[in-house]
Amino acid sequence: MPASPIVPDYRLVFKYTVLSFTHKLQLYLDVAVSGDSLGYDAVARGGFTNQGLSLVEPAVWNSIKALYRTADTTFDSMTLENRAGTAWNYVASVSATVTPSGTNVAQKAMQYCLSGKSLGNENMPIYIYELNPGLPGKENSYAALGTDVKTFVDAFFNVGGGATSVDPVAWRLSRAGGYSGRWIAAVWDSNEKLRRLRRIK
Secondary structure, eight states: OOOOOOSEEEEEEEEEEEEEEEEEEEEEEEEEEEESSTSSSOOOOTTTOOOHHHHHHHHHHHHHHHHHOOTTEEEEEEEEEETTTTTEEEEEEEOOOOOOOOSSSSOEEEEEEEEETTTTTBOEEEEEEEEOOSEEEEEOOOSOOHHHHHHHHHHHHHTTSSOTTTTTHHBOOOOTTTTTEEEEEEEEEEEEHHHHHTTTT
């Protein structure tokens, strides 16, 4: 089944580097012009309030910082882009204001996926790369997750109920323009493209 067309006109691109490989975490959203230092607020869903992008930026890094360590990984930047047809154009950017805080050694070519659905039942996964989740596996019990992974899950799906307006669950949109709905599972495995690029395949 082909991917659904992209409806949102804005996205945030978070770049981070693990053992010399740069990865991207791309999050769709709506924005509103504001007095924030980056010029825009992230438009929030009901129950949350709009927040400046300068406040959103550290919240995203904070959701994953304990999953990486500074000896292997740098958090680099956040860039706001606007879509014009099929092209994404630069709007604003800021250097990362948060650094990794974890202790696990990076594991080359691994990926971690939070599988979930939007409120419209569209697939709405989130991927991060080259952390150290251990042997391939899957967990669909929130209670069985470690504290660091719960922080990641809560930021994007608010399973624990403590998310705030700066967290992605408040403003992140699916490709079809819907807010996140339910979290399904955490899945971790090797990434075949990264295995080829790392020449370990």
